Amino acid sequence: MKKISRKAARFVLACLGLFVILICIACATQNAMFFAAGMVIAIVGLLVRSRKIRCPYCGELKLIKMMDLLKWSAPIQVECPTCGKIIEYDE
Numbered sequence: 001m002k003k004i005s006r007k008a009a010r011f012v013l014a015c016l017g018l019f020v021i022l023i024c025i026a027c028a029t030q031n032a033m034f035f036a037a038g039m040v041i042a043i044v045g046l047l048v049r050s051r052k053i054r055c056p057y058c059g060e061l062k063l064i065k066m067m068d069l070l071k072w073s074a075p076i077q078v079e080c081p082t083c084g085k086i087i088e089y090d091e
Helices: 006-029 032-052
Strands: 077-079 086-089
Touching: 006 032
Parallel strands: none
Antiparallel strands: 077 086
């Protein structure tokens, strides 16, 4: 059975959290550098998600829903909406 990288999913989750923190700081301090850094982090997270977290069978990007991604270490199985095969995380 092919599996998805848990490390990549955790990296995307960390990027999402850091993005939210940096945008909140940017709004509070009116500093454009925090906003720019938050946007860069968000873009990096989206690129990693689009390249690493996809169905290994058909390549579908809609594989992981946001609520499934927010589970840091729970062993979950994900079913691909396109091909219907069950895919697990590697850890």
